[in-house]
Amino acid sequence: MSAPPGLPPLRPGYRPFPGPRRESAIPWRLVIVVGGLMPLVLFASLILMTPLPSGLFGGGSRQSCTDTSISxxxxxxxxxxxxxxxxxxxxxxxxxxxxxxxxxxxxxxxxxxxxxxxxxxxxxxxxxxxxxxxxxxxxxxxxxxxxxxxxxxxxxxxxxxxxxxxxxxxxxxxxxxxxxxxxxxxxxxxxxxxxxxxxxxxxxxxxxxxxxxxxxxxxxxxxxxxxEADPFCQPGYLDAATDEVVKKILEYALAQRGKPYRWGGTGPDAFDCSGIVYMAYRHAGLTIPRTTFEQWPFGVRIEPGSERPGDLVFFNAGPGTSIDRPGHVGLVVAPGKMVEARCARCGPIKVTTYRDRPNLVGFTRPLENEYVLAQLKRSMT
Structure with missing residues (x-):
């Protein structure tokens, strides 16, 4: 194969080198989903923290969709x-x-x-x-x-x-x-x-x-x-929120789209799968476990088909995982849709589908955990 042409100057008269588009010519390699695997010893116990002010970690609330015109x-x-x-x-x-x-x-x-x-x-x-x-x-x-x-x-x-x-x-x-x-x-x-x-x-x-x-x-x-990267310009996601707490969770997670995956990342520039979930809940003033392995047993189990925005969806994917110990997690934003930080080679954080994904283990609802309920009760007093 000859060396590719260099980057051309941007000037009138430049003549490019068109190439073919063969959408099915090269099959995709199998991508191993590494998830947000962290050492199990980290954050072994849940520490209840004082609810954090919303907006502290980015993705702060706004009242209406921003102007979407390209000026x-x-x-x-x-x-x-x-x-x-x-x-x-x-x-x-x-x-x-x-x-x-x-x-x-x-x-x-x-x-x-x-x-x-x-x-x-x-x-x-x-x-x-x-x-x-x-x-x-x-x-x-x-x-x-x-x-x-x-x-x-x-x-x-x-x-x-x-x-x-x-x-x-x-x-x-x-x-x-x-x-x-x-x-x-x-x-x-x-x-x-x-x-x-x-x-x-x-x-x-x-x-x-x-x-x-x-x-x-x-x-x-x-x-x-x-x-569309502004979550307030996708009212379908935020309108589906059952309450203001869920809306804040979704607001933060959706605002991170386009940022890269980083193992152990909790922002503001990069996240792993459990890190974005953890920080989305913190944005709503709630503390949940940090790692996927801890998040799985934390939430109340939800039957498939009854999941709703704010719930978590888990997959048996990544090193050291099993059907009883899932290693990858996404945040449900709509029926069949989740925000996920998948892996370093899987592209940036984005909204993806989960119903057709292999190795789906199940769903949980952290908002019904007794510790989260206690945090919500304190925040209202």
Missing amino acids: DADVSSTAREDIPPDYLELYKKFGQEVGVQWNVLAAIGKRETDHGRSTLPGVKSGTNYAGAAGPMQFLISTWGGKPKIKMTEKVNGYASDGNGDGYADVYEPADAILGAARMLKRNGAPDDLRRALFVYNRATWYVDQVLEIARRYSATGDIGAPP
């Missing part, structure tokens, strides 16, 4: 100079609608076709050497089997109608950018961007280059997160 202040001067105005608006619009980072979409557009300015084969018509087409360089098979599809047809792919004309045209910028946003979302964005980009084009150097371009396009120099 000019979010766009760097490099982006404004390099991206055609019509493309910039499409990246912002569909990044907003789908819930992925606009600058990552723009970075793909730059890396693939210089925002449609490339004169290479496959950009305006036909396909390139790998069978990719359009400004976002979709494989025709990934798009839906043909370049232009009437939306009344059954579509098996990412074909999208971004301009509302009733057709999904891989060469139409609005359609292609919307399709790319949906593809990223389907494969892990906005939280696990490396995975989503690797599915888009299976090369680690490609992922690195796209993320670097995305940073240049951001006014802050960061990848950033779309509005």
